[in-house]
Amino acid sequence: MNRNSVIDWSLILAIGVAWGASFLFIKVAAPEVGPITLVFSRLLIASLILTPIFVRFDNLKNLKKDFLPLILLACINASIPFYLFSQAALNLNAGTMSVLNGTTPLFSFIIATVWLKLNTNLVQLMGILIGIIGLVIFVGYESLEFSLFALMLCLGASFLYAFSSNFIFKTQSIDATYLAAMTLLFATFLVFPFTFLETGLHLNHSNEVLLSVFLLGFACTGLAYMGYVVLIKRAGPVRASTVVLIVPISGMLWANLFLNEVITLTMLLGCLLIITGVGLINFFQKESN
Numbered sequence: 001m002n003r004n005s006v007i008d009w010s011l012i013l014a015i016g017v018a019w020g021a022s023f024l025f026i027k028v029a030a031p032e033v034g035p036i037t038l039v040f041s042r043l044l045i046a047s048l049i050l051t052p053i054f055v056r057f058d059n060l061k062n063l064k065k066d067f068l069p070l071i072l073l074a075c076i077n078a079s080i081p082f083y084l085f086s087q088a089a090l091n092l093n094a095g096t097m098s099v100l101n102g103t104t105p106l107f108s109f110i111i112a113t114v115w116l117k118l119n120t121n122l123v124q125l126m127g128i129l130i131g132i133i134g135l136v137i138f139v140g141y142e143s144l145e146f147s148l149f150a151l152m153l154c155l156g157a158s159f160l161y162a163f164s165s166n167f168i169f170k171t172q173s174i175d176a177t178y179l180a181a182m183t184l185l186f187a188t189f190l191v192f193p194f195t196f197l198e199t200g201l202h203l204n205h206s207n208e209v210l211l212s213v214f215l216l217g218f219a220c221t222g223l224a225y226m227g228y229v230v231l232i233k234r235a236g237p238v239r240a241s242t243v244v245l246i247v248p249i250s251g252m253l254w255a256n257l258f259l260n261e262v263i264t265l266t267m268l269l270g271c272l273l274i275i276t277g278v279g280l281i282n283f284f285q286k287e288s289n
Contacts, residue, residue, distance in 0.1 A: 008239070009282075011231040015243045018224035020250030023094035023101075025216040026086055032209045034198035035086035036191065038216075039079060041201065043188040045217025050181035050226060059178040069171055070179070074186035077164030078225075081157035083191075088157075091150040095139035098248045100154035102135040105281065107162030108241040116166055120238060124281045131245040131277025138248055138270025161244075165237035168229060180229040184221070242278045249274060 030038050088097060105128045112118040136144075171179060195201055203210065232240040249271050255261040 004234070008231065008235045011227050011234075012240075012243050012246060012278075012282075015224045015227045015231065016246030017250045017254075018219045018227075019243065019247045020254055022216060022220040022247070023085075023089075023097050024251065025212040025220065026089045026097075027094050028212040029209050029216065030086045030089040032205055033213060034195075035083055035090070036194045037198050037201055038086050038213065039082040040188065040191045040195045041213045042082065042217035042221045043078065043184055043191060045214060046222030046225065047181070047185045047188045049218060049222040050177075051185050054177040054181040054226070055185075056178075059175065059182075062174075063182075066174055066179075066182070069167075069174065070182050070186050071190075073164060073167065073179070073183040074190055076160045077168070078183055078187035079191045081160045082187075084153040084157035084160075088150040088153040091147040092145050092154070093143070094251075095143055095248070096145045097154055098244075098251070099132075099135045099139050099144065100151065101158055101161075101244050101247070102132050103155060104158045104161045104165075104244045105238060105241040106132065107159045108165055108237045111162055111166045112236070112238050116169070116237075118236065118238070124238060127277040127280025129277070130280065131242070131274050134270045134273025134275075134277060135245065135248060136270075137273060138252075138267055140266060158244075162237070162241060165232050165241055168232045169237045172233065176230045176233045177226060180226045183229075184225060239282050242281050245274050245278050 026038065033041065085097060085101075092100075109120055109125060109128055113120045168179070205213075228240065228243065231243070252261075252263060252267060252271075256263050
């Protein structure tokens with residue numbers, strides 16, 4: 001395994017670990033904070049962290065040229081899918097959302113093949129399908145919840161994530177860290193007016209909810225999103241999207257480590273299939289423009 005592969009796999013694992021707790025945080029916070037306010041809160045926290053560190057004056061010289069791509073990504077890769085998952089969390093459990101989010105690599109594969117004409121192949125498609133089957137086994141079919149409207153929201157968000165990853169791959173001329181920071185900053189301003197449709201931003205919540213919101217913004221949105229944009233530009237949209245298949249596995253390990261939740265044989269079988277799928281996608285791909 002060469003140095004680039006080590007970096008790519010390290011990013012995949014690190015982002016998967018950070019996102020592993022995201023659906024838990026959303027499930028805890030969304031009913032109390034409100035879906036729109038939760039989206040704004042996580043974007044605000046992430047922007048406050050990323051913008052001062054990664055946006056430089058030299059970057060701002062190109063802001064006029066980069067304005068439309070940044071606005072588009074702020075909508076389709078941040079504010080809208082964040083809201084769709086937060087809204088869906090009112091009717092679906094975290095496991096169901098993780099399975100639906102796991103369709104992102106499939107959408108990304110289709111878009112990369114049809115739109116970008118990347119060198120995708122049937123082995124990768126097989127890997128994606130094996131990964132999704134592994135997710136269903138991992139979560140357990142009997143624990144899945146079916147609310148048609150909420151399901152459509154999650155699938156819509158997953159499609160937007162997939163389209164966004166392909167679009168980001170096309171923006172090779174824009175620095176990855178600047179792109180990530182400005183996307184979240186733009187999304188923060190776009191979402192803010194809609195917070196008045198709910199109770200608005202305040203700190204009158206339990207410590208558990210406040211901590212969930214902070215970690216969702218700091219780790220799962222700020223740091224992980226930055227790593228994800230870098231990964232897309234390095235490895236391509238299909239390979240990068242396999243991060244979402246790792247998320248339930250990391251969530252299981254966190255829950256076992258800190259909450260003493262039991263790991264079953266069914267979960268281990270699901271993990272084996274997921275890892276097999278991710279391996280097929282990553283080891284049998286050579287993407288090019």
